[in-house]
Amino acid sequence: MVANALTGVRALGLLLNWPVWAMRHHRRRPAVGPLVERQSQVDTMVLGPLETERTTPAREVLWLVFQAVLGPAVLGLSMVMWAIALFSVSTPLWWRLGPPAVVFVPVRDTTSSVIAALYGLILLLLAAACSHGLPRWHARVGRTLLEGPHRSRLTRRIATLTASRTGVLEVQAAELRRIERDLHDGAQARLVSTGMLLGLLDMRLRELPDDRKLLREARAEIGAALRELRDVVRGVYPPILADRGLAGGIESLAERAGAALTGVAVTVDVPGRLPVALESTVYFVVAEALTNVTKHSGANRAEITVRSDRERVRVEVLDDGRGGADELRGTGIAGLRRRVAAFDGSLSLVSPVGGPTTLRAELPCVS
Amino acid sequence: MRVVIAEDLLLLREGLKRLLAELGCTVVAAVDHPDALLEALDQERADVAIVDIRLPPTYRDEGLRAAIEARRRRPGAPILILSQYIEQTYVRELLADSDGGVGYLLKDRVSEVTEFLAALETVAAGGTVLDPDVIGRLVNRLTGADTLAELTPREREVLKLMARGLSNAAIGTELSITERAVCKYINRIFSKLGLPPTDSANRRVLAVLHYLDDGDRRG
Numbered sequence: 001m002v003a004n005a006l007t008g009v010r011a012l013g014l015l016l017n018w019p020v021w022a023m024r025h026h027r028r029r030p031a032v033g034p035l036v037e038r039q040s041q042v043d044t045m046v047l048g049p050l051e052t053e054r055t056t057p058a059r060e061v062l063w064l065v066f067q068a069v070l071g072p073a074v075l076g077l078s079m080v081m082w083a084i085a086l087f088s089v090s091t092p093l094w095w096r097l098g099p100p101a102v103v104f105v106p107v108r109d110t111t112s113s114v115i116a117a118l119y120g121l122i123l124l125l126l127a128a129a130c131s132h133g134l135p136r137w138h139a140r141v142g143r144t145l146l147e148g149p150h151r152s153r154l155t156r157r158i159a160t161l162t163a164s165r166t167g168v169l170e171v172q173a174a175e176l177r178r179i180e181r182d183l184h185d186g187a188q189a190r191l192v193s194t195g196m197l198l199g200l201l202d203m204r205l206r207e208l209p210d211d212r213k214l215l216r217e218a219r220a221e222i223g224a225a226l227r228e229l230r231d232v233v234r235g236v237y238p239p240i241l242a243d244r245g246l247a248g249g250i251e252s253l254a255e256r257a258g259a260a261l262t263g264v265a266v267t268v269d270v271p272g273r274l275p276v277a278l279e280s281t282v283y284f285v286v287a288e289a290l291t292n293v294t295k296h297s298g299a300n301r302a303e304i305t306v307r308s309d310r311e312r313v314r315v316e317v318l319d320d321g322r323g324g325a326d327e328l329r330g331t332g333i334a335g336l337r338r339r340v341a342a343f344d345g346s347l348s349l350v351s352p353v354g355g356p357t358t359l360r361a362e363l364p365c366v367s
Numbered sequence: 368m369r370v371v372i373a374e375d376l377l378l379l380r381e382g383l384k385r386l387l388a389e390l391g392c393t394v395v396a397a398v399d400h401p402d403a404l405l406e407a408l409d410q411e412r413a414d415v416a417i418v419d420i421r422l423p424p425t426y427r428d429e430g431l432r433a434a435i436e437a438r439r440r441r442p443g444a445p446i447l448i449l450s451q452y453i454e455q456t457y458v459r460e461l462l463a464d465s466d467g468g469v470g471y472l473l474k475d476r477v478s479e480v481t482e483f484l485a486a487l488e489t490v491a492a493g494g495t496v497l498d499p500d501v502i503g504r505l506v507n508r509l510t511g512a513d514t515l516a517e518l519t520p521r522e523r524e525v526l527k528l529m530a531r532g533l534s535n536a537a538i539g540t541e542l543s544i545t546e547r548a549v550c551k552y553i554n555r556i557f558s559k560l561g562l563p564p565t566d567s568a569n570r571r572v573l574a575v576l577h578y579l580d581d582g583d584r585r586g
Contacts, residue, residue: 192478252454
């Protein structure tokens with residue numbers, strides 16, 4: 001409370017000095033920063049740690065006035081209360097010494113002095129309660145003045161989190177692309193080059209059948225390593241997405257799914273390009289859905305639709321299979337749900353026994 | 368054989384140069400940019416160009432686009448595309464002009480030196496060579512859809528090898544059968560699929576590929 005009052009005095013000083021300050025430094029508002037910093041330390045002691053938010057000049061001035069008036073006032077009020085309370089409680093000790101006094105009740109004898117002391121006791125409790133509660137109230141009001149009401153603080157917090165999450169996802173997508181490129185230019189190229197050298201050696205060693213057998217094994221190993229790397233890269237960031245964007249990626253998925261189906265209809269209506277992270281999420285949703293269609297549904301045909309406006313991307317994969325898909329069996333759909341949830345999107349699977357099965361995902365177009 | 372190489376990674380460009388020299392080819396130009404490739408193809412009398420799909424400036428499919436552009440300028444200009452990935456979309460775009468003299472192989476295949484050289488020669492001679500992966504995928508797709516169900520497993524084997532651009536003799540060696548037996552299989556495949564018989568190896572490949580490629584759209 002003393003700290004609050006000190007802040008108040010400083011705030012008053014700042015306010016009074018404002019015109020002088022403005023003339024001297026050609027600045028329109030006083031330097032509130034250090035004081036806010038100081039006071040927020042005090043508030044944190046009372047309210048516990050809270051994230052600080054950016055404030056506005058108007059709020060800072062309002063806050064200064066509040067501190068200047070309420071800081072000393074609250075301290076004053078509290079001191080007066082304690083003084084009166086102590087004075088009243090001690091009435092039985094001194095009433096005989098001085099002239100007749102009025103402490104809540106006229107004090108003339110021992111009985112009335114005890115009644116006054118009882119009143120004092122109540123006041124004492126009240127003062128204690130104030131000493132405990134007023135600084136909290138002070139801190140809370142101060143914070144609200146500085147940062148806006150709790151609700152709008154939450155709204156801003158959500159906006160910050162959304163933005164930072166988008167940032168994280170973009171960074172992650174960029175990382176994936178980098179890994180894909182590093183593998184392509186690094187390990188994959190090196191393996192191809194080693195394969196070439198071994199091929200040459202093989203050609204020269206035609207007359208030495210025993211050594212050639214070892215060579216063939218070595219080359220088979222390299223072939224296997226390259227195949228594995230290709231699968232890894234496809235899982236990390238499908239190269240076709242980088243080359244041809246979402247439409248090209250979905251077309252290529254549909255072509256691959258064609259192995260087990262008689263027809264796959266594709267509609268991709270996405271103006272411009274989506275953020276990279278969103279594109280690969282949509283791609284993996286369709287990929288997983290098609291895997292389920294070809295592996296489990298017994299479907300003949302599938303329909304893929306991807307549409308987006310400024311607000312949302314909608315993905316739908318429909319098949320004419322036997323239905324009855326249960327997302328609790330197998331981890332594919334659960335994994336997709338997590339991926340989609342990371343974008344604040346939703347995913348639904350409708351699959352009555354007998355079919356048809358529809359998988360829908362809807363994702364906001366964060367940018 | 369005079370060869371132009373377009374590959375942005377130094378390691379692979381140098382490796383290919385060395386390999387081709389060893390195989391008795393002359394590398395007339397080794398470039399790392401699609402523009403330089405088009406320029407080299409304009410200026411050098413190259414028998415074939417080996418082109419990586421990913422080239423600068425964006426490292427997407429510039430190599431493929433440059434190849435298509437080169438073939439637009441000079442129809443049938445032989446080009447063998449190399450890539451770390453096989454994409455059906457790219458196969459279709461590459462085969463779109465039906466002029467022959469194209470190939471699309473995974474980079475891994477280069478280590479099979481003799482087969483690689485054979486593929487290069489086929490493309491240079493106006494033939495078509497596709498990676499076994501491409502054919503495998505096309506054939507599997509149609510087998511799943513029952514379109515190729517009439518073929519026996521052996522005929523399917525022959526079809527795959529034929530679609531890859533192998534000659535009758537090469538198919539015979541691969542399957543350990545005589546060339547005449549290969550001919551018989553091929554005639555039977557063509558009549559089962561209702562394709563017109565043809566003697567030109569290249570037209571034969573294209574006919575089969577287009578048949579396979581159209582498969583999923585026919586449904």
